[in-house]
Amino acid sequence: MKNATIGYPRIGEFRELKFAVEKYFKGENSQEDLEAVANGLKEKHWASQKGKVDYISSNDFSFYDNFLDLAILFNLIPRRYQELDLCELDTYFAMARGYQSGECDVKALAMKKWFDTNYHYQVIEIEDDANICLRGSKPFDEYLAARKSGIETKPMIIGPFTLFKLARFTGEKSVDHFVEQTVKAYGEMLERFETLGCVWVQLDEPALVKDLAGDDIELFKSVYEKLLERKGCLKILLQTYFDDVRDCYDQILELDFDGLGLDFVAGSKNRELVINGPYLDKTLFAGVVNGKNIWKNNYNTSLKLLKELEANCKEVVISTSCSLLHVPYTLANEPGLKEGYKRHFAFAKEKLDELLELKQLSASGDLGNEPGYRKNKELFGKRDCVNERVQAEMNNLAPADFRRGDDFDFRAHCQKKYFNLPLLPTTTIGSFPQTGELKRMRSLYRKGKVKQPEYEGYIQGLIRQWIEIQEDIGLDVLVHGEFERNDMVEYFGANLEGYLFSCNGWVQSYGTRAVKPPIIWGDVAWVRPLSCKWISYAQSLSAKPVKGMLTGPVTMLNWSFPREDITSKEMALQLALAIRQEVDCLEKQGIKIIQIDEAALREKLPLKKSRWHDDYLDWAIEAFRLCHSRVAATTQIHTHMCYSEFGDILPEIDAMDADVITFEASRSDMELLKKLREEQFKTAIGPGIYDIHSPRIPPVDELALAINKIKEEVGLEKLWINPDCGLKTRGETETVASLKNMVQTTRETRKNM
Ligand code: GLN
């Protein structure tokens, strides 16, 4: 068997690309400098794969986002960017991040989550007068550059179906109008590759793993029937990932693809499709090495699967489940992680070794005598990761642990009396500006250069300062400001047992931004208070209620690398038990309003609707309820979600049984508000009335308009007034000015009632 990668991370082992691009943005770097860094990275990434991988990808590099790359390649540059009249690279960056200069202020393309990953892509816009044609040369340049360094690559390009499904059609015209041009453009690209002497081209079509309607399947068929007529002697690999292709497997078989890439890690039905389906007369690129997680591959399982697959197809190539973009570079830069841990992990570079070893083992007639196989097998026995106390708590969970003692209406009644808040209570989402000084202090503290009493005194000072500011502004429910946290997941993970952290485990989140997700190593346990002392300190300074802030179990899980030896449900429940302990701790110290953030709950909904409940929502909701089931009727539970696109799961959100939910509300959200009313949404709501992602101070009349509109849709009784997310990325001046306007507007609205 041969082996392959779908794509390799590109941001650089030490985030070299990020720094080079940011320097270019600041004008400290020329285009040539930037290209030199980029070319160096490409060479390095190909070189890492050479000798280990048979089918190496090119064009997996990108300055910002490989979906956005299509806009340049196929002439999909919206008019507002064309009019800027910039060079190609600057036009590209203008689409990525907007463009401001003098009077001119052009907004960036929207950014969205790439399927169920934490990577974001830029949403390409297709305008009515778009003229889709082959315009750019990046894929060809990269292919030739690799060949020059002695590597025959398979260029990867996102395919036309996924382009159509993810792009936004901005005018009257829809997909049908653009099919012909698009097929022609992709066709020309294929012809060009053929002329260059390329052998395989990989077309990525992850959109095929979503639920497909009849129209979608028709579109897929009609595009590819025509496109594949133009492939000449090229071999075309249809690459899918993130789930299975149950909705279109038959159609795929009928089409003249030479290779089919399937994800056997996340695609639960792919195995069955191949094994029980008709003989697969194509090369199957079998994604068995997980491209989304950092645990070592289980060779025994993979080799068995590969054999089964081989029995029913022409050829099997061992591949990764998706691009390695979603894992960090290498364990080589993790001196802080002990060997005992590291031997269980494989980052991108180590996954290349796994691909090689799997290839060698697949040819062995006597696995039991292969040292690599035996060494691997040892990893999947017992691991030092069990916490008896947590196990016992898990075993003792009973239905009552998932239900609050009092029903929603009774609680609402008690809380109304207890808090005696005005109509339209005002609050914020939790964090206040994290200044450069605070970040410096934190870093000095971490390095031991600032001692604990000094650091803690500093944090207390900030809390004091912001309690005063909030009192002065006149907010009704205050917060402590989250100054002790660098990040809402990392801070909690670092203070719970069961988590591990990498030093350089960066994963690209979007453009120049990378995150370092923590690793869930073992049973998660609460061992010490997480934030209690800061929050109760804040409460001691004010007679108004201070809302305690916690990160919820589902968000903790979704923004970490999860274990593979227990289920998501088990991990979420363990996290919930830990957070419940913190909730108890807060309640005991007199914190009467507690917010459990589930910023990432909506974004990890399974790609297929049929799996929403069993595979996700059922346990996600249970986990959330477990956190707060024990609190008194007068303790008010809030939650916060970053995405408001939860119109399709309103009953489930209500089932979380929080008392209040705040969320991001944007332009299109009047739809959602209508739905909330129609479906008699029970939980009180705080739809963000202004956008915190911009430094702009919302004027009073604009806020009044927003409040009036919202109140018309959902009434007054259940409405809270707040910004749409935490304020940690904002400056102090604009934060105070915006909140003052918010409170003033609310007071005027109350007066006019
Ligand atoms: N409480 C967090 C904050 O205010 C919520 C962040 C988020 O929603 N991503 O920063």
Ligand code: ZN
């Ligand atoms: Zn948010």
